[in-house]
Amino acid sequence: MNWIDELTSTLGDSIHCDEACLLAHAGDKWFASHLPDAVLLASTTEQISEAMRIASKYNVPVTARGAGVGYVGGCVPSRGGLVISLAPMTRIIELNPADGIARVEAGCLTADIQDAAAELGWFYPPDPASRKESSIGGNIATNAGGPRCLKYGVTRNYVLGLTVVLADGRIVRCGGRTHKNKQGFDLVGLFCGSEGMLGIITEATLRIIPTPPARAAIQAFFPDFALAAKAVQDILQAGHLPAAMEITDAFTLEAARKHLGADAMPAGMQGHIIVEIDGQERAIKEELPSIMSILQSCGSINAMSATEPEDIERIWQLRREFSASLRATGLTKLNEDIVIPRSALVELVDFCSQLQQTHDIPIACFGHSGDGNIHSNIMIPLDAKGNERRAEAEALVHELFAWVLARGGSITGEHGIGIAKAPWFEGAIGSNAFELHQQIKSALDPLGILNPDKMGL
Template sequence: MARPLPEGFAAAVREVVGPEHIRADVASLEAYGQDALEQGHPPDLVVIPATTREVAAIARLCNERLVPLVVRGAGTGYTGGAVPTRGGVVVSMERLNRIIEIDETNLLAIVEPNVVTADLQRAVEKAGLFYPPDPASLDTSSIGGNVAECAGGPRAFKYGTTKRYVLALEAVLPTGEIVETGSKAVKSVVGYDLTQLLVGSEGTLAIITKITLRLIPKPPARATLLALFGDIQAAVDAVTALIRRRVVPASLELVDADSLSAVRDHLGREVVPPGTGAVLIVEADGMQSAVDDEIDRVADGCREVGAMRVSVAADENDRDRLWNVRRLLSASLMATGLLKINHDVVVPRGRVPDLFRVIQELKKTFGLRIAAFGHAGDGNIHVNLMVDRTNPRELARAKQAERALFERVVALEGSISGEHGIGFAKAPYIGIELSPEEIALMKRVKAAFDPNGILNPGKIFPA
């Protein structure tokens, strides 16, 4: 239940950041009350601090006056993480957006949280370095949000997700103390690993104000391959065949026919030849000779399991065209006008064929349109239940299908979220995957960081 802000609270916050960095008008409260999930509750106040000290002062005020505090990065999250569930204050990190240092000797970057992911990538690539995590939202999402969600992307197959690149953090505890975790060194085993505990903590344990990221040398060459298949089963078989051949390309993405037809309708032109039931987009990177060898092995593997056509991007424009289809998938599905209930389930790689069998079954059992695509190499598939939002019976069937999907994924030894986190959208389902003992332990960790429960309440744990 939302409570009004305590007397004098807004004035105290205004003192900290100055009146020009506070928003309380209806349009702003609505805008900061939504993320990509398009659900949630508007805050009572939006505060836009510029320094760690200001963030700490706001946290102290919220903690003393028991006001809910929700941290917001770029607001591209899919599970309502950056959105209040019952009012309070949204602390938007948008003014903490500087790349502080690119350290070419120690191969690291130090950034404030709201640097846009693609801006950091471009900046480090100019220095011949590489920051691999590449969520499809990279042109809009922030590094802070990526760290808080442990974002992944196509390149996670070879390079891992965001957590592999986080060396150190500066963070403000909900009680207002400033802590520095980790170090610039690539090894550190002193005490508990608080850095990795904060990675993926969805803004529920601390407010991240500075991030030290590990970089690697930029791979000198890359090549992208598109393989067309007559049906989804052949494409899934190709993924298994490639993994068995010990091919680990930088990315191995699968797109099904429903998703491809959404892109076609969105763009108003064919994106693949008629009769294509699924595609794989595969990218290899590294030294030129290794790239050539890997792409040949991928092409052979795809042909062996019956690919209709295999082609390699001739140049960067061609490559961009292929990846553009992949990047447009979410927008195209949204443009259908249907409600897109987006899940990012993940199964062990060898279970990807089973997961696609589950999806076929759910389509039949619940009479739903389901579009699936994603990081097949990691077993992380975006399963989108496409629902007529004006049809209550279809919405009810989608709810049942959602639970059935999660139960089946956990039975396949997978996880209900590989990338997007839990937020409030998936909180009712965590008991399908986590034991009561694990949930109780997590709640004790949460209480140790946030004894008054003011930071991002209503997230991760069911109410």
């Protein structure tokens, strides 16, 4: 019997080998893809455990897949084999405000968990922009983040317990449902951000917190990017900890003005920030004028604030239009989610405009200024023959990463390493830390069957 026969005879019609299904599980939002040989549309932890037992018996590569909207080729089954899709496992098992927890299956969409908690007046803060499409298992495996992480932290900060199937099929439960837990090594932390290479997450217990009763948002334009970056520092220095603080550069604003029309914003702006605060209504009323006056003292233009949900949404809608406007330029957008120490924001944007001049390839920077996590979008132009100048764009990325690392930063703050960033991984973390990754990987997955080729491990 071969492995597919054994899987099919054990797991029946949960195993799929038809072309359409294989094709649908070949890639994510990065450009690489590879067909698996079989797909398990999983509905229980026990099924996944059986599948892993068989895969390890036959030494078959296995790739875990959530919603497949990753940005680094993380769920690409680069050596074929079996894809285990968690997409059917969407149950919210328990929502318990008294304990401040939500227990969910790994295939749940993040936004569904947030909506279900919100109905009870509770809040699951991590907010990747993909939250309506991405699974909580994928968020945990990539330790996803978003704008609100400035105040609330990343996915890891909300994972209390996990059920994980190991490479040999053993089921491990780590952490639990308490908000503090110091029993042994931080195994929950080990699996957060492990990109499907150490185990398959099937269930998670998440921390939920009370929803802040009031919110407000402010946006402002600046004639100089350095003034916008100064406003970010001044707001924090004055003792405010906004939920989110987003910054945008001149290239993006110009693209947005072209796409949305001249009424959307004044001409010639070099920077834009959005600040969102939340908390008790009285606190918001006090903080709002104080932040507005900091913005004004930094030379902001057209600063405006909003406290009603629909007006706040309008401000964030403009932020979402920035991405759409970049896409509307017709150039291919290579989104690099680098992180630099917050004090280096202006240096980063200056370095990007230097790169832009040297390579004649535009770079659009915007993102989470409070965390120094700036999405640097390399806008790949076409050459005279109409082909994408991808090789040159990659050379540019190489220089950008080298600069980021020399400046004490990180080549990814949100998306992970996957295949896309594997060539830079060892250089980024150093050979001893890389060796430690190899040792941890081989302790948990001695045959190397779980998501091979990712991180260059």
